[in-house]
Every structure is written in structure tokens, then in C-alpha cells.
Amino acid sequence: MDFAVRIQQHVCALARRSPNHLVVGPFLIRFSPDWPSPYANYAIPEQDAEPTRRQIRELVAAFEQRERLPRLEYLPEWAPAVEPALLAAGFEVENRVPLLACTAADLVVPGPVPGLAVSVPENEDEFVALAQVQHRAYGEEGEPGDGELGWLRMTAHGGGAVALARVDGEPAGGGAASISAEGLSELAGIAVADRYRRRGVGAAVSAVLTATALDHQREAVWLEPAEESVERMYERIGYRRVTEKLNISLPRRR
Template identity: 40%
Template sequence: MHTDVQSFAVAHLLRRPAPCEAGGFVLGFDPATTSPYVNYATPLPGAEPTDRDVADLIAAFRERGLKPRLEFAPDAAPAVEPALRRAGFRTEAVHEYLVCTPATLTLPGSGPGAAGPVEVAAPVTDEDYTAIDVALSEAFGGEWAPSPQGAARLRRTEEGGGAVRFVRAPGGGCAGGAICSAPAEGTAELAGVGTLPAHRGRGIAAAVASALAGTLFGRGARSVWLEYSGEGSRRVYERVGFRPGGTRLYLSLDD
């Protein structure tokens, strides 16, 4: 499965507004933001980069004023990590990912204290996209600031073959939501699952994850994968059909 996930990572970065390739790497750049979580690179499966290739990779980031950063499944390109380590790249994180297929997908039950099934919606208006962007920013502790550009990226995801789903707060706005990319290489990435603190414990994360996976399976994806942030979230995703798939490595180079 790691090869499918890595092939997906390559195809996903090639969708960025300004992608480029250097020495067996694909670099996905978006001029609208300097965020390292948007602007990063990944190797082609089986890549065996030389030190010169890595130097060219670093130069491509530096000339844009960006931090050199990569995300990849190391088992799909075993020669990449040693080459990056020689250049001084350090580990940001190692994340396990989970995979869901049509055969394992299940519908979630109601969360503890919920009055009934959680209703998941697709955004329609600009206000919907703005509310989701604002809510996810808060749910992730302000790791990024909500912005018109962020709301526009959510709309592009929905209109580009991916999906954005959310649960409305009782008084309006967004209580929680998530994003799933358009399929590539038969799989799609589900990301940014977040719920506002006041609405946690209602089963929102499970409902949104299940709805997104089902939507992408309906569009032909053979699997949907995601990374989880802790054992609590892992249990949530396992309840709706996600199973262990492998690991992904995050490396970056300090100034």
C-alpha cells in the first residue's frame, strides 16, 4: 500500500499551482502562501537521489524563500532518507497512516450525548467555505490563520474532484469538518479532520470521515487514507473502517 500512497503524493503535488521536478523529486509550490505545510516536496517511488540532486532540491526552495521540506513514505523510496540526512535534513515527525476500503467502510453511530445521527453537509456558499476555514483553524489551535485564500483552497478541492464535508453548528457556522483530495493512483487522502472544542464528543469526526470516504468511493477511489494524531483519534477512525497501512516521514532543513 505504501507505493500507492507515495504515487498519490507525487500526483497530488503535481496539482499545485506551480509544481516542478528536480532530481527525482516533485516539488509542489503554491505562490499564494509560504506555508511549509502547503509548499513541500516528495520523491518519486524508487528514487535514488545523488548529493547533487539534493542540493538542487534545496536550491529550488531557497530561491523562493521557502523552507526545504519533504513528506513521503520511506519504504517506497529507501535511498531517499540517507541522501537527505547527509544534507542535514532532520525529522519533524513520523506518522502512521490508516487505510479504508469499500469493504471495510462502516457507518458511524451517534456520539455520546448526541440527540441523533450527525448530519453531514457539503458546502455550497462562500459563507460555508469561510466558516469551515475558520472552524478548522480554531480546531487545530491556530496553526494557520483563516483567510480568503484558505476558503478558496477548500472550494478548489470540492470543485476539482475532491470533497469537503462539515457539520453545521446549532446556531449556524461550522462545528467540525474535513477535506478529502481528488483520487490519484486509485487512492485519496483525507485530511484536516477537526472539531471545535464545544462540539466534541458528538461523533462529528467519525461522521465526516465516513461520509468523505463514501463520497470518494462513489467517484471510483479504491481506498482512502489518513494520518491520525493520537490513540483517541485512531480509535475514532478504526470504528468507521480505517486500518493500519504504513508510515510517512516528515523531514525539513533548518536555515
Template identity: 40%
Template sequence: MDLRIQRSVVANLRNRPNPVETGPFVLGLDLSTDSPHINYATPVPGAEITATDVRDLVAAFDGRKPRLEYVISCAPTLEKLLLDADFTVESRNEYLICTPDTLAVPSVPEGFEVFAPKSDEEFAGMIAAQNDAFGGGFRSTPADVERYRRNRSAGGVMIAARTADGEFAGGGTAVAPNEGLSEVAGIAVRERFRRQGLAGAITAAITAELFAGGAEVAWLEASGDDSWRVYERVGFRPSGQRLYISK
């Protein structure tokens, strides 16, 4: 599974609006944003990597924060090369996978709607709720909306949550499947709407839509024990480790 996950990450980054390939790395750039969580690199699994390749990768970021995300087992010698080049480990996360056989779809909590946004206003509300949940304030930009629309047009999935009176509470996304796999990401619920079952409902709705479209495996990462329990309840199981590292 590690190899399939890493190959799917490479394919996803190659589909960014402004991808760069340098040596054994793919750098997935989207020039509409400076976010290092969107503009990052990953190694092509199985490729030989040298210190010169790492230096060339840093230069390819062209002033942006050099950052990588990858499945550790697919590039076992890379971490030392990056540390030698003054990179710092951000985190090591276990990723979890879900298949149609393990998915468990819970009921949507009373008083909420979980749905696929269609209008610019709905996309903006969902993005603002995600930003607020992650500590960035309740805001969104036209560039954010366009990025989400582009993802959906490419086959990605967007699911939002709002209250009965229309207040946006959170949301989540998934990229278009590659090699039968898709990453579920950005699962977020604003603080005052948490612990009511919304995160699980959003995650399950995204995953169910992926499987309905033919995906074989959905995968994601948990940021802590609380989110880990949420994802396990809807059918995700631990499978491997990924590294987040930046300079």
C-alpha cells in the same frame, strides 16, 4: 500499497497550482500560501537520489521552508541524505487505509449537521473551524476559500460540521482520487465540540463520498491515540509508514 500511496502523492503534488519538478523530486507549490504543510516535496518512487539532488531541491524551495513527506519504503536511502543536509525529522506516522468493505458509517451526533459546503460563507466557516481546532484561531481568508473551491472543482471532497444554530464545529477534506486512491486530511473538530462523535462522522462522510465517486481506497494518518481510535472505528486499518522531515 506503499507504492500506490506514494504514486498518488506524486500525482497530487503535480496538480498543485505551481508545481516544480527537480531531479527525482516533485515540489507541490501553491503560491497563495506560505504554509509548509501545503508547500512540500516528495520523491518519485524508484528514482535514484544523490546529495546533489537534495541540494537542488533545497534551492528549488526558493526561500520557503524545505520540507518533504513520503512513504519511507519507497525511498529507503533518502532519509540519510536529508539528515546529512541538516534536515530534521518531524515525525514518523503510520498511515491507515479504508476500502468500501471496511467502511462503517456512524450516525451524526444529535444537534449537529454534517454537510458539503457550497457558498463562500460556508467554506469560510468550515476553514475557520479547522484552523481553530488546530490552534490557529478562528479565521479564514479569500485565498483559503479559493483553494478549497479549486480542490472541489478538481474532484476533491469537502465536508463541514455545524450546530443546529449554525455555529461551525469542524470539517475535513480529501483530494481528488489518483490511481483509485485519495488522501483524507484536515479532520478537525473545535475543542468544545469534541468527544461527541463528530470526527468519526466527518471522516466517514468524506470516505463514503469518495467511494460513491469510484475511489477504491481512502487513506489518512492519525496524529495520536485518540484520532487512531476514531479512524479505526469507521473502518481504517494501519498499512505503512510515512516520514515528515524539514530543514
């Protein structure tokens, strides 16, 4: 089976496990009531979907009723007819991003980082410290919300892997590997505090989480790099491009 199909099936399986998912026509929607970020609220078309104009209007209405941006994240080859239909309905492409994957045979463990310790958060203070690093590293203001903390707790207690990195005892980074589905796990939320960047912290955390997921009988771990420089870091620990994802949304009405 094609690796791209496996990744899309993994995403769909996790979305269906969410108590807040919704099916509208040929679309599976994952909503987060406590986390308004567009990256936590999106739809996925069913395989080979050919949505009608009415179904797209119903999709948009479902998002707007929940005060969320109408948005989709999916692999174009999964449902080739969907993108033209969305564009005709006024949606705009945000970007197309590569997806990378790593197997146990490919993983390269990076060298040690002075003063670095990577561990599993064991109490609420450590979960908060990790969420704060992620929140600020991704350019968000204020404090992390319930949705961000809830995602970390759910991942940690639901069979995924969560890691907090400290340098000389100070929170420096972290991330998570998702709960297994379809034999895969997603590496997500990898973040490093500004003062600790370019020291190898991100590579170390990513390698630890990838190894942990693979040790738990995942066939492979995949991820979406935020930018080209980050992609190069993942490539150094064994990740390789396998497909491309489309992010597409309906601009907010003025």
C-alpha cells in the same frame, strides 16, 4: 501492487496536477504560493531515487528562493536511499506517522449525533465558516488565508468532496476528501471546534466523506491521523494501518 506504493503514486499524481509544482533533479516539489504552511509545501523523491549532494543543494535552494522551509513528505520504502542522503546534508526527521486506509467493505457508519447536520458548503460564507473551524482547530491564529480557502474550493469544484458540520445550526467541524488519483482519495483537514469535541462529530464527518469518496468509484480512502487518540477514532469507523510516512526537513538557518 503494494498499498504503500499506491498511496505514494496518488500523492505524486496530485502534486503533478498542481500548476505550482516543480521538478528538481529526482524530486517533485509541490509549492503553494498563497499558503506558507510547511504542510502545503514539500517535496517527494522519485521512486528508488539516489540523490547526489548537488541535487540536494539544488532542492534546498528551490525552497529558499520561495521563502519556504526545505521539507519532504514520503514513504521511506518508496526511496530507501533518500533519508540517509538527507541526514548527511543536515536534514532532521520531524516524525514518522502512520497512514490508514478504508475500503467500502471496511467502513462502519457511526451512530447519530444529536443536533448534527453534515452538508456540502454551497456559498462563500459556508466555505469561510469551514476554513475558520479548521484554522482554529489546528492551532493557527488570526483568520484563514487565501491558500486554505483556495484548497477547499479547488477540492469541492474539482471532483473531491467537502463537508461542513453544524450542531444546532452552529459550525462545528468539517473536512475534505481529495480529488481522485490512482483510484484513491485522501481524507484531509478533518477538524472539530473545541466546544464540540468528544461528541462524535469527527467520526460522523469522516464517515460521510469516506462514503462519498467511495461512492465516486474510489477503491479506498487513506489518511494521516494527527495523534494516537485520533487514530483510534478512525479505527472505529473502519480504517486500518497500512504503512508509515516520513516527514523530514532542514532546520532554519540562524
